[in-house]
Amino acid sequence: MGFKKLIKSKKILSLLAVFMLTGTNLVMAQTTVATPAATDDKSAMWMGAGYYVLLFLLLCVVIAIVGKILKVYDLTRQIQSKKELNWNNLMAGICLVFLLFGLYGAYWSFTVQGSMTLPEAASAHGVKIDEMFTVTTVITMFVFFVTQILLFTFLFRYKHSDKRRAFFLPHNNTIEKIWTILPAMVLTILVVFGFFTWQEITNSADAKGDRPSLNIEVTGHQFAWELRYPGKDLKLGAINYKLVTGNNQLGIDFKDRNSFDDLRADTMYLPVNRSIRLNIRAQDVIHSCYMPHFRVQLNAVPGLPTFFKFTPTITTADMRNRLNNPDFEYLLYCNKICGGIHYNMKKIVRVVTEAEYQQWIAKQKPYLTDALRKDLGMPVTTPAPVAAPKDTTANKRLALNN
Numbered sequence: 001m002g003f004k005k006l007i008k009s010k011k012i013l014s015l016l017a018v019f020m021l022t023g024t025n026l027v028m029a030q031t032t033v034a035t036p037a038a039t040d041d042k043s044a045m046w047m048g049a050g051y052y053v054l055l056f057l058l059l060c061v062v063i064a065i066v067g068k069i070l071k072v073y074d075l076t077r078q079i080q081s082k083k084e085l086n087w088n089n090l091m092a093g094i095c096l097v098f099l100l101f102g103l104y105g106a107y108w109s110f111t112v113q114g115s116m117t118l119p120e121a122a123s124a125h126g127v128k129i130d131e132m133f134t135v136t137t138v139i140t141m142f143v144f145f146v147t148q149i150l151l152f153t154f155l156f157r158y159k160h161s162d163k164r165r166a167f168f169l170p171h172n173n174t175i176e177k178i179w180t181i182l183p184a185m186v187l188t189i190l191v192v193f194g195f196f197t198w199q200e201i202t203n204s205a206d207a208k209g210d211r212p213s214l215n216i217e218v219t220g221h222q223f224a225w226e227l228r229y230p231g232k233d234l235k236l237g238a239i240n241y242k243l244v245t246g247n248n249q250l251g252i253d254f255k256d257r258n259s260f261d262d263l264r265a266d267t268m269y270l271p272v273n274r275s276i277r278l279n280i281r282a283q284d285v286i287h288s289c290y291m292p293h294f295r296v297q298l299n300a301v302p303g304l305p306t307f308f309k310f311t312p313t314i315t316t317a318d319m320r321n322r323l324n325n326p327d328f329e330y331l332l333y334c335n336k337i338c339g340g341i342h343y344n345m346k347k348i349v350r351v352v353t354e355a356e357y358q359q360w361i362a363k364q365k366p367y368l369t370d371a372l373r374k375d376l377g378m379p380v381t382t383p384a385p386v387a388a389p390k391d392t393t394a395n396k397r398l399a400l401n402n
Ligand SMILES: [Cu+2]
Pocket: 220, 286, 287, 288, 334, 335, 336, 337, 338, 342, 345
């Protein structure tokens, strides 16, 4: 067969597509379920994928052999002038077997892979998103099971028979109306439901009488997240990318007085049951701010500041008790493959009580360091030591160091 013919061969192309699809799925599945020992050793992953590809090939060969055996059996019956094999009955039976295997596959997927879905929602809107997800899943699964069962049982029930003629139904307006209006109605309800939930989540104005949201800024760059908290004024100072320097990595504009008391933090502390307004920025490429427990995810786009408002409802300590895991931590990830060390963009998030939060925030260091003050020509706050230190041991140590 010439190369051109090989390329044009539909059989070869479809076989290739099936292999690629199965191969990719298998490789992905291997990566997610890989044990810690296996993650270091990539060969184990490829061996696992190869094993399943071979298993698939073996299954194809077995099916082909069974088909050939049946064909030979059929021919021998014909030679012996016995009744021919009823291929229609056979195919109808295979349809029923396929239905049973398919249903078991769906059940397996729910029970095994279902446990890999998101953990319990730890934010107020997260519970609503989960409700929406459950409603959508229940409706689509109901339709899935009903249509699949009907499809394959009808194939079985109405298999070809010489005694029966097929009923020709070229057009029926009632059926057309039912299968257009019913899904349209269900989809409209789901979309409207989703629209209101999303509107509630993205509503930027704080409700009257409520405590204003706590502004926290998270900036993504290759390959870390930087955090900025407002000082006592609860306002974050302005930012200008042109002002980025070694000492002013975020490019904070210190002409804006709100920026004077801004704080830097390593861990993201969030007071429980308080509305948080997460201001999201990026400095180089597109990152994605992702906190799965809080059902928060929004892209961090350079030049396009965005925000996400949410209210954490379960403290880290409570979650540790619930999960019976003393090492549990909420995490902030980057959910956009943004470069080689993307996996490193991870930050610990701790949800604490209001009192614990106040204690923690009081200990955070100001962004405006002395080095930055010098750069900006501002007076340095720390007074230079005037008198000699009284601690003699320190003096001795200093002398030794010199
Ligand atoms: Cu990233």
